[in-house]
Amino acid sequence: MARDYYGILGVAAGASDQEIKRAYRKKARELHPDVNPDAEDEFKEVTTAYEVLTDPEKRRIVDAGGDPLAGPGGGGFGGDPFGAGGLGDIFQTFFGGGGGGFGGGRGPRGRVRPGEPALVGVTLDLEEIAAGARKEITVDTAVLCDTCTGSGTRDNSKPVTCATCHGAGEIQAVQRSFLGQVMTVRECPECRGVGETIPDPCLKCGGDGRVRSRRSMTVKIPAGVQDGMRVRLSGQGEVGPGGGPAGDLYVEVSEAADDVFVRDRDDLHCTVRVPMVDAALGTEITVDTVLGGTATVAVEPGTQPGTVVRVRGQGLPHLNSGIRGDLHAHLEVVVPKKVDQRQTELLESLRDAGEDTVELVTASSTAAAGGGLFSKLRNAFAGR
Numbered sequence: 001m002a003r004d005y006y007g008i009l010g011v012a013a014g015a016s017d018q019e020i021k022r023a024y025r026k027k028a029r030e031l032h033p034d035v036n037p038d039a040e041d042e043f044k045e046v047t048t049a050y051e052v053l054t055d056p057e058k059r060r061i062v063d064a065g066g067d068p069l070a071g072p073g074g075g076g077f078g079g080d081p082f083g084a085g086g087l088g089d090i091f092q093t094f095f096g097g098g099g100g101g102f103g104g105g106r107g108p109r110g111r112v113r114p115g116e117p118a119l120v121g122v123t124l125d126l127e128e129i130a131a132g133a134r135k136e137i138t139v140d141t142a143v144l145c146d147t148c149t150g151s152g153t154r155d156n157s158k159p160v161t162c163a164t165c166h167g168a169g170e171i172q173a174v175q176r177s178f179l180g181q182v183m184t185v186r187e188c189p190e191c192r193g194v195g196e197t198i199p200d201p202c203l204k205c206g207g208d209g210r211v212r213s214r215r216s217m218t219v220k221i222p223a224g225v226q227d228g229m230r231v232r233l234s235g236q237g238e239v240g241p242g243g244g245p246a247g248d249l250y251v252e253v254s255e256a257a258d259d260v261f262v263r264d265r266d267d268l269h270c271t272v273r274v275p276m277v278d279a280a281l282g283t284e285i286t287v288d289t290v291l292g293g294t295a296t297v298a299v300e301p302g303t304q305p306g307t308v309v310r311v312r313g314q315g316l317p318h319l320n321s322g323i324r325g326d327l328h329a330h331l332e333v334v335v336p337k338k339v340d341q342r343q344t345e346l347l348e349s350l351r352d353a354g355e356d357t358v359e360l361v362t363a364s365s366t367a368a369a370g371g372g373l374f375s376k377l378r379n380a381f382a383g384r
C-alpha cells in the first residue's frame with residue numbers, strides 16, 4: 001500500500017518544494033534525535049517522506065498513486081533506510097549519515113569492483129556483410145596487472161587498515177547548521193572509500209591492480225549484419241578496480257556505402273542502363289554480385305523505362321536464417337543522344353515500318369496501359 005508521504009510532512013499534495021522544505025525543517029527540529037531521543041522512528045519517517053517528495057522521479061510515482069520505496073530494495077520505514085542507499089544523499093546534505101543512534105553508515109565499499117563495458121567500431125563493405133568477415137580490431141582497455149595479478153601489492157605485502165578512517169571508508173565530522181550540531185560524512189580521501197590502503201604498492205600498476213593495454217584481436221562478424229548492430233565479446237571490456245571482473249566488449253558494425261548497390265534489409269537494388277534497342281528487342285545483362293558470382297538480369301522484349309526486374313536469391317543472407325534476399329534491377333532505357341547518317345536511316349525506316357504514333361495521353365489510354373503516369377500527375381498537381 002502506498003504511504004501518505006504528504007500527510008507525514010503535514011503538507012498538501014500540491015505543495016511546492018519550498019513548502020515541503022519548510023515543513024520538513026520544522027518537524028526535523030522537533031524530532032531530531034539530538035533533541036528528542038524518543039522520536040527516532042518518527043524522525044526517520046519524516047526524513048524519508050522529505051527525501052521522496054524532493055526527488056522529482058519519486059514524487060512523480062507518489063502523485064501517480066504509487067510508492068517509490070515499495071518493493072525489493074526500496075527500504076522503507078520498517079527496515080534500515082540507510083541500507084538501501086536512498087537516504088545517504090540527504091543525510092550528507094542535512095545531517096550527515098551514520099551519526100549517533102540513527103543510521104548505520106555505508107561502510108567501506110570494497111577494493112575489487114566489476115569493470116565497465118567497452119565499445120569499438122568496425123566498418124564492413126557489402127561483400128564482407130554478404131559473406132561474414134573476420135576483422136582485426138585494436139582495443140585499448142584496462143587489463144589485469146600481471147605483476148601483482150590484481151592484488152595491487154608489491155611482492156607479497158598486504159594491504160593495511162586505513163589509518164585515516166580506521167577501515168570505515170568514510171570520515172565523520174561535526175558541523176554547525178540550523179539544527180545545531182550535526183554529523184557530516186564524506187568519503188575517506190586517503191583510501192577513497194575502500195577502508196584499506198596499500199603501503200607497498202605494485203610498481204607496475206601503482207596499487208590499482210590493472211593497467212591500460214592496447215591489443216589486437218580478431219572478431220568474427222556474422223553474415224547479414226546491419227549497420228549499428230553490435231557483437232558482444234563477453235569479458236573483453238575494462239577490467240575493474242582491484243583487478244575486478246572485466247566488463248564486456250561491444251563491437252559495433254558500420255556499413256560502408258557501396259558504389260553499385262543500395263541495401264534494403266536483405267534486398268539489394270541497382271540501376272541498369274539499357275539501350276533503347278535492347279529494351280525493344282530484349283536482352284540478358286550480367287551483373288557482378290556482392291556474393292562474388294554473377295546474376296543474370298533478363299530484359300524482356302518491349303521493356304519500358306522504370307521496369308524493375310527481380311532476381312531471386314541474389315541479395316544478402318538473412319542474419320539468422322541465412323536465406324538470401326533478392327536483387328532488384330531498376331532498368332533505365334537510354335535513347336541515343338547522337339545518331340550518325342546510317343543510324344538515322346535505320347531509325348527512319350523503323351518509324352516507317354511501325355504503327356506507333358505520337359499520342360496525347362488520356363485517362364482511359366493510361367488505364368489500359370497500366371494506369372500510372374496520368375493519375376500520378378493528376379495527384380501531384382491536385383496537391384497544389
Ligand SMILES: [Zn+2]
Pocket residue numbers: 145146147148149150151152153202203204205206207208209210
Ligand atoms: Zn600490479
Ligand SMILES: [Zn+2]
Pocket residue numbers: 162163164165166167168169170188189190191192193194195196
Ligand atoms: Zn580511509
